[in-house]
Amino acid sequence: xxxxDRSQAVDVKRTYEVRTYGCQMNVHDSERLxxxxxxxxxxxxxxxxxxxxxxxxxxxxxVRENADNKLYGNLGRLAxxxxxxxxxxIAVGGCLAQKDRDTIVKRAPWVDVVxxxxxxxxxxxxxxxxxVQEEAQVEIAESLEAFPSTLPTxxxxxxxxWVSISVGCNNTCTFCIVPALxxxxxDRRPGDILAEVEALVAEGVSEITLLGQNVxxxxxxxxxxxxxxKLLRACGRIEGLExxxxxxxxxxDFTDDVIAAMAETPNVMPQLHMPLQSGxxxxxxxxxxxxxxxxxxxxxxxxxxxxPHAAISTDIIVGFPGETEEDFEQTLxxxxxxxxxxxxxxxYSKRPGTxxxxxxxxxxxxxxxxxxxxxVALQEEISWDENKKQVGRTLEVMVAEGEGRKDDATRRxxxxxxxxxxxxxxxxxxxxxxxxxxxVEITYAAPHHLLAEGPVAAVRRTRAGDAWERRTTAQAPTPxxxxxxxxxxxxxxxxxxxxNGCAVN
Numbered sequence: 001x002x003x004x005d006r007s008q009a010v011d012v013k014r015t016y017e018v019r020t021y022g023c024q025m026n027v028h029d030s031e032r033l034x035x036x037x038x039x040x041x042x043x044x045x046x047x048x049x050x051x052x053x054x055x056x057x058x059x060x061x062x063v064r065e066n067a068d069n070k071l072y073g074n075l076g077r078l079a080x081x082x083x084x085x086x087x088x089x090i091a092v093g094g095c096l097a098q099k100d101r102d103t104i105v106k107r108a109p110w111v112d113v114v115x116x117x118x119x120x121x122x123x124x125x126x127x128x129x130x131x132v133q134e135e136a137q138v139e140i141a142e143s144l145e146a147f148p149s150t151l152p153t154x155x156x157x158x159x160x161x162w163v164s165i166s167v168g169c170n171n172t173c174t175f176c177i178v179p180a181l182x183x184x185x186x187d188r189r190p191g192d193i194l195a196e197v198e199a200l201v202a203e204g205v206s207e208i209t210l211l212g213q214n215v216x217x218x219x220x221x222x223x224x225x226x227x228x229x230k231l232l233r234a235c236g237r238i239e240g241l242e243x244x245x246x247x248x249x250x251x252x253d254f255t256d257d258v259i260a261a262m263a264e265t266p267n268v269m270p271q272l273h274m275p276l277q278s279g280x281x282x283x284x285x286x287x288x289x290x291x292x293x294x295x296x297x298x299x300x301x302x303x304x305x306x307x308p309h310a311a312i313s314t315d316i317i318v319g320f321p322g323e324t325e326e327d328f329e330q331t332l333x334x335x336x337x338x339x340x341x342x343x344x345x346x347x348y349s350k351r352p353g354t355x356x357x358x359x360x361x362x363x364x365x366x367x368x369x370x371x372x373x374x375x376v377a378l379q380e381e382i383s384w385d386e387n388k389k390q391v392g393r394t395l396e397v398m399v400a401e402g403e404g405r406k407d408d409a410t411r412r413x414x415x416x417x418x419x420x421x422x423x424x425x426x427x428x429x430x431x432x433x434x435x436x437x438x439x440v441e442i443t444y445a446a447p448h449h450l451l452a453e454g455p456v457a458a459v460r461r462t463r464a465g466d467a468w469e470r471r472t473t474a475q476a477p478t479p480x481x482x483x484x485x486x487x488x489x490x491x492x493x494x495x496x497x498x499x500n501g502c503a504v505n
Contacts, residue, residue: 015045017053022061024211026094028162029120030059035152040124051078055089060096062177067096075108082110089127095181105136116140117182121151147188158471159435159464161205165193166212174288174355187221194234204467207243216249216258229261236265244268251291254299263306270307271420275315279334280327283320300338311341311419318375319348319368322361328371335378341386343379347372380447387445394441397423401434425452428459435464
């Protein structure tokens with residue numbers, strides 16, 4: 001067989017599996033990797049394939065201290081499987097690949113392809129080149145070749161979607177390695193973003209999440225500091241788009257025009273994820289966070305004044321180098337004042353390659369653990385109190401797929417309210433599909449979910465539900481197999497758990 005023949009020889013029955021670690025951007029990239037592979041003729045491996053696919057792709061994260069150990073451990077477990085299966089290929093991409101480059105092939109010479117954050121579109125070509133040349137292909141681009149959203153995709157949801165509006169980050173937070181691996185911020189043109197959103201809505205999507213490493217800095221690359229607020233308002237004019245969310249913003253760039261756009265645009269949801277990281281001005285300075293406690297609480301106050309029912313969540317790092325007991329008490333003070341609906345709490349761990357990893361004053365593990373437990377206990381109390389305020393309210397809930405792990409046993413369904421709170425509700429007599437909307441009255445609150453134990457007041461069948469039904473019918477009995485780090489439901493939120501996520505922004 002000639003090289004030309006072999007370049008066309010991808011068997012349509014060759015299967016793939018994508019394993020994703022890290023932040024929302026990685027999840028979005030994995031949807032693109034799946035789309036690229038299917039566009040090249042591969043098919044998704046059955047659920048639970050666990051390394052039995054013909055191609056296994058690791059989309060990696062580099063922000064946790066043990067990220068490389070986790071990767072090499074998984075690669076090691078695949079080595080004997082690959083040895084016993086001629087033609088099997090393994091690819092490693094994402095942030096750790098961008099950082100370690102040739103190291104991966106040296107430590108795991110059975111890996112076939114290594115690609116970075118800037119050239120995910122090359123994966124099918126690199127796999128075929130590795131097969132033809134019978135040697136590992138390592139290709140790391142130094143700058144972005146194509147926005148992820150311009151590549152083919154296999155979206156995990158028929159009724160909700162990520163839409164990337166920018167990549168990269170211009171901040172220099174001392175705990176974060178993302179800017180070094182994703183590069184400087186680069187914005188998409190507004191027209192391209194809106195065209196993608198309109199195309200998604202035409203397919204049946206009713207909810208989109210605008211995605212960026214620093215989403216509300218959008219416009220800095222194209223010379224318009226109010227571009228993000230304008231983009232939110234433009235999304236509000238798209239007929240059929242019911243819910244708009246965004247993640248993750250940065251307090252430095254969160255301006256009054258964005259708050260006004262959120263409050264005045266009906267389909268922008270009353271939800272905000274605003275990373276705090278620390279309540280101490282001293283620690284914030286050491287983190288190179290360009291705001292202080294007063295500025296942060298001022299933003300929260302303005303949002304609550306404009307959107308009284310907004311649910312606000314945050315990220316907090318406990319035990320940053322040099323953090324004193326007084327510094328930690330300032331974090332607890334902000335938590336009490338802000339009254340977050342939810343907080344993703346991180347115990348600081350060294351991120352190799354970041355300035356914080358070399359700082360003096362590293363906090364002993366037992367001190368970090370004790371502070372972490374105090375913070376979690378306080379936030380649990382606040383989350384529960386804030387959820388109790390929802391009891392008696394009538395809410396519209398978008399039905400989800402796979403959110404309620406006990407739904408079958410309890411005869412309930414689950415979904416997300418407009419403010420992104422998780423709601424479990426009594427299963428109605430009529431057929432309800434993921435993407436449809438139900439109206440329910442909240443009867444009970446727990447720290448992390450709400451219950452609507454009475455009968456469903458109304459069911460609204462939607463185009464999004466139609467889209468889910470079409471996809472389910474078309475794919476049956478094909479099971480899902482891409483292992484993503486976020487919920488498999490309509491709303492691509494909440495953020496990934498602290499154990500896997502990167503504390504972006």
